[in-house]
Amino acid sequence: MSRIIMLVPLDENVSLTTISLSLLYFFNKEEQKNYFKSFSYFPLIKSDNINFIRKCFSKKINILDDINFSKKIFNSYKYSSLVNKIIKECFNREKMNELILIKGINKEEHCDADQINFDIAQNIDAEVILIENLKELSLEYFRKKEEKIHFFLQQKKYKNFLGVIFNEINSPFIKMKYNFIDKLTILKNIKQSTCIDEIKKKFSFNSFFTVIAFIPWNKNLLQSSVINIFKFLNANLINTISIKNTFIKNITIFDEDCSIILKKNYTNTLVLVALSRMEIFFKTLRLLLKPKEIGAILLTGVLKINKNSIELLKFLINQGIPIFFTKQNTIEILSQLQKFNFNINIQNKVFIKNLLEYISSFFNKNSLISEKNKTTIDYKKTYSPKNFCYRLKKLSKRKSKRIILPESYEIRILKSAEICHRLGIAECILLGDPKKIYNIANQNGIFLNKNIEIINPFLIRDKYISRLLEIRKNKNIDEVFAKKQLKDNVVLATLILESGEVDGLVSGTVHTTANTIRPALQIIKTNSIYSLVSSIFFMLLPNEVLIYGDCAINIEPNAEELAEIAIQSADSAKIFGIEPRIAMLSYSTGFSGSGWQVEKVRDATSIVKRKRPDLIIDGPIQYDAAISKEVAKLKTPYSSILGSANVFIFPDLNSGNITYKAVQRSTDLICIGPMLQGLKKPVNDLSRGASVEDIVYTIALTSIQSL
Incomplete structure (x- = not known):
């Protein structure tokens, strides 16, 4: 790793x-x-x-x-x-x-x-x-x-x-x-x-x-080597012999006053000489006893070197002194050198x-x-929002599932289908009149690839009548009622999902939660290992992703139902690479409080521990003790989650729905869901205010949920 x-x-x-x-x-x-x-x-x-x-x-x-x-x-x-x-x-x-x-x-x-x-x-x-x-x-x-x-x-x-x-x-x-x-x-x-x-x-x-x-x-x-300085200045080399890698310790500007120059020590010195003063510099240099000790010479303001200057330079070249030239004047060179990096x-x-x-x-x-x-040790994994969202897309791309979208006249749905197709997140199936869908797309600048499948509901409804009658035979519905129900694209899409022609369903941008979930409960039905359907939200906090359940479906679950919601939520967390640490929330931590609400949570926690001893869980526990290590040390020092819970199970819909909306709106964070769990096949509901990004992530979730 x-x-x-x-x-x-x-x-x-x-x-x-x-x-x-x-x-x-x-x-x-x-x-x-x-x-x-x-x-x-x-x-x-x-x-x-x-x-x-x-x-x-x-x-x-x-x-x-x-x-x-x-x-x-x-x-x-x-x-x-x-x-x-x-x-x-x-x-x-x-x-x-x-x-x-x-x-x-x-x-x-x-x-x-x-x-x-x-x-x-x-x-x-x-x-x-x-x-x-x-x-x-x-x-x-x-x-x-x-x-x-x-x-x-x-x-x-x-x-x-x-x-x-x-x-x-x-x-x-x-x-x-x-x-x-x-x-x-x-x-x-x-x-x-x-x-x-x-x-x-x-x-x-x-x-x-x-x-x-x-x-x-x-x-x-x-x-500060000669080579580095001149490469930094982008100067030109005159002598083509091998350049000694001298380190510059001084810098001086040639002055015409010979009496001052003769007193200077030029050892490891970079001398800046304007081309116009070169003849004077040459004559002065001959007076120096050790010209070879000069670190380097940079001629400034050089537009063209004439023959006379070249002759003068031959002496310096023979001394093995690095000589460079530049078009820039002396002031410009000094200014540029202020940015020279000594550190490397x-x-x-x-x-x-x-x-x-x-x-x-x-x-x-x-x-x-x-x-x-050591890389052989597994870390306790937490995901940031962007990391989690990227992983959703990546995992969904690997699955490459067919997700049906019954609200195909909605602009956001069409944009989401285009994105999912382009990124390979899922194969979106649009349910609607193709001509109408393409008209809406063209009017809104949406490019729908021809490979995106569109199913015309008017051509296929009748073939699902018998199946709907069979599924709902206990309700004694007749063919007239079945035909009427099948005019609802959500019902039709749910039957297409039940038949195995697609892998998942996403709806809710123009329908209520009830309109999405009711057909799923009637047609898809609950998985045989569960007794109910519940929901979770992925709360994308700045530092990590938390899971809230159930904040959308079950109004007042009893202890057995609450335990099942916790187990479903933990299993869902694992699907998305989150190792669940479950907090069964209450207004009381441990035995600090009493009342039937607390006892319900305590019983639910015991049921989960008995049914799934592999899960890390604590309850009843208050939110602050579940998420803060400091508070946990004071209130519940022997807790198995030690203030690091990432799956929060609320005791009822009232507290759960209020909390998730309060956290979402107060902190302006991304909230993905509700994701339904417990159905035989994945069906997910969208908020009617869902953005295109929300829809794309929900399609990805649905794809990952499918087997």
């Missing part, structure tokens, strides 16, 4: 790319190779380093490089499309024993970075590692960072928080707007003092989060290996690879 880790930066100055590559390097080491067979790397902002990363890791890593959230508006259509793409990629690799590393976004890259990172992490069920810096190596400063992290986690309640990596410890560049020349000066003069033993000594205490790594800033890992030398593989080795050496192996994190 794949493992998904997402890196979430809390600041701009954390060297996120370096940390990302170091983690890949760490997991790809020989001693960790047995954990993962393959690796994937998904940066959320498109990077120029992608090609180098491919070279560095050879074919061992798959990179999703067409994802770019930098200009996408949060919650826009394009944004949702990218999130869905990541979910799809992660879903497709679910059983590959693969490490998927997601590189998050910082606030400098997107103003909604925190929310985007949270949204993606929740939707892909990622293990989250926060990345933060430490400007000062002191306990007081660490406490400030700890408070910041605590506040952040209160705002963004990540459901799978792995720990924190502190990088750039004691870096002089954190939150300081040094220019290129200042940075070179610091790198040249600063002394390296931070050591890992000092860090461990200062921070040998317990915190509310796991520290995965303390990584000291190391000036030796911030290099993307051309030098040896340097990269040393860098990744250095960073990964600080990782706490027990925090990253422990018994609970």
Whole structure:
């Protein structure tokens, strides 16, 4: 099974790319190779380093490089499309024993970075590692960072928080707007003092989060090679001989005052020379005792090099000094250099290996690879809304079932049928006059593929009369009454389903719940293993999917019926990959209250435990104790669900219907259902206010329900 880790930066100055590559390097080491067979790397902002990363890791890593959230508006259509793409990629690799590393976004890259990172992490069920810096190596400063992290986690309640990596410890560049020349000066003069033993000594205490790594800033890992600088500037090389990989420690602009120039030390120096001053520079250079010590020369403002200039350059070329030229003037070059990245030398593989080795050496192996994190261990699975919806479509596509839609003159139904056909979610069968259906579709810009089957009810009704009479013979209906009933397309569609010509039925956009369910109860009837039909709603909360039952069918179920609703709901949850943890809801937890309503729930819980000892269930229990671990510790410390219920069984329709509508409307969440359970064949009801998206998901549910 794949493992998904997402890196979430809390600041701009954390060297996120370096940390990302170091983690890949760490997991790809020989001693960790047995954990993962393959690796994937998904940066959320498109990077120029992608090609180098491919070279560095050879074919061992798959990179999703067409994802770019930098200009996408949060919650826009394009944004949702990218999130869905990541979910799809992660879903497709679910059983590959693969490490998927997601590189998050910082606030400098997107103003909604925190929310985007949270949204993606929740939707892909990622293990989250926060990345933060430490400007000062002191306990007081660490406490400030700890408070910041605590506040952040209160705002963004990540459901799978792995720990924190502190990088750039004691870096002089954190939150300081040094220019290129200042940075070179610091790198040249600063002394390296931070050591890992000092860090461990200062921070040998317990915190509310796991520290995965303390990584000291190391000036030796911030290099500015000649090659990198000139590739960054997109300058042109004059001398074609092999370029020495000199590291630049100084930068200077050529000045015509020779007395000043002669006093300067040009060792490892990048000299900017305007082409107009080249002859003066050449004469001055001859006065230098050691011209070979010059790091490199960049000629600025070069539109064309004349023969005289070429002759002057021959001397420098013979000295082996790297010489480049650019059309840009000196001021433009200095401005461009302010964006030069000192943190990673993307051309030098040896340097990269040393860098990744250095960073990964600080990782706490027990925090990253422990018994609970091994890919052979099954996780307690929860699904985010987008993840769950994607899985519905995927599971439905695998089933490829025939779902009949009797309300085929409704625009939303036609749009949904078109989407389901295009995405392969299900084979939708439209019931209605083909000419009328195509007219409605054309008038509303809906393209109905010719492969979408349309059944004309006027041509087939009579052949179902005898079957309807047989099914309802106990009601003593006659042929006239049967013909009248068959004029209702929902009744006709239900008979088509009963005959086995289709696999499921979805209705309700223009019919009441009773009009959809009554024919199903009369014609399809209840599954032999059940005594009733009930319903569930899938409540798509931001962090997980909860199941509410029964909020649509049974008004006042007794203990036996309530137990059956719980069993049906648990079995339905398993169909959709949700491991049920059932809460039998009441206004009382355990034995804190009494009354016939509480006793009914207590009896129902006992019946479920007796009939299905394999199910995790608790009741009677209040909603807060069922969903909150903190409340559960106080009210029911020995509960089998321990505040982590995901299937909630309400004691009656009154409480269930009120609750689901209150939660749905107050939080503006997606609510899929009601999904009927207990019938021999799947029939599902739609709300008359259902959106096209709701209908598509209900069609998918119905397809998955069918055998």
